[in-house]
């Protein structure tokens with residue numbers, strides 16, 4: 001299978017591991033930004049195979065994990081309005097708000113629907129002109145183009161009963177926030193390949209230069225990750241700090257210009273609160289003035305209320321690369337995918353879920 005099996009080749013993996021071991025002379029901490037990369041690293045046993053000098057820490061790249069609890073509460077509140085149909089991807093339905101999840105709101109009678117695309121939500125709006133249809137638009141630069149497109153389509157089709165509740169977050173400002181923390185141990189980043197497929201990687205040059213960190217745009221298969229780690233370690237060992245692209249089969253320096261145009265058409269950059277991390281300046285997107293009719297917050301006059309987060313969950317420390325899931329006293333005991341205490345255990349991209357599903361049984365607490 002072209003572009004899949006060759007990136008899972010065991011012999012090539014061993015060669016790359018050998019290459020990494022042959023160049024590493026000092027301890028280095030690398031952060032993979034994306035939760036999908038975390039899952040691949042854990043699932044394929046790569047963390048255990050790396051030389052002991054290399055520590056991989058897990059970044060904030062899980063959209064469900066970084067969505068603030070008060071925005072989940074906003075979605076639940078909206079879903080409980082009589083004339084509203086709330087649409088969302090499956091993961092978001094299960095994440096607990098302050099009191100209940102969207103799934104529990106559905107069980108209590110709210111019209112909550114799981115969709116596979118925001119365009120499906122526009123279709124639901126067309127078919128239900130007497131209802132207000134809201135799409136819960138969370139995620140990174142990867143989901144933003146489709147969400148923007150749904151707004152453009154709704155406007156073109158004169159669908160007035162559609163809006164989006166946004167919690168869009170941007171990767172480069174989060175990387176800067178992590179590097180600005182005086183306690184950070186991160187020496188280099190594996191940047192998320194799919195984010196760069198959309199946005200390109202021009203934005204990373206000033207970050208690599210300012211903080212003197214290598215940034216390697218990296219894919220998600222074992223060979224991608226091992227090659228990305230090799231490229232980052234090679235730079236570190238050589239005293240370099242530049243942006244390199246491992247994921248050349250998908251990522252161009254300029255990204256996908258059509259997708260970026262759709263984003264620019266509908267969204268404006270804003271400050272954004274990240275769950276467990278706090279507010280990061282200019283790290284989010286909101287619906288802009290031109291499309292204000294499609295902004296659920298304005299349409300329903302929602303007032304953001306900061307909710308108390310679960311203080312027993314150390315998700316923020318994990319997403320900043322300061323701790324690992326096994327460091328959490330709740331891991332595998334009172335926090336499991338069936339009964340999660342925090343969003344990294346709920347989400348299919350969460351670091352805690354990755355460790356729970358793929359780590360060997362003996363590593364789990366008894």
Ligand code: SF4
Nearest residue numbers: 313314328335342352
């Ligand atoms: S194991 Fe559960 S409580 Fe601990 S950090 Fe992960 S999600 Fe939070």
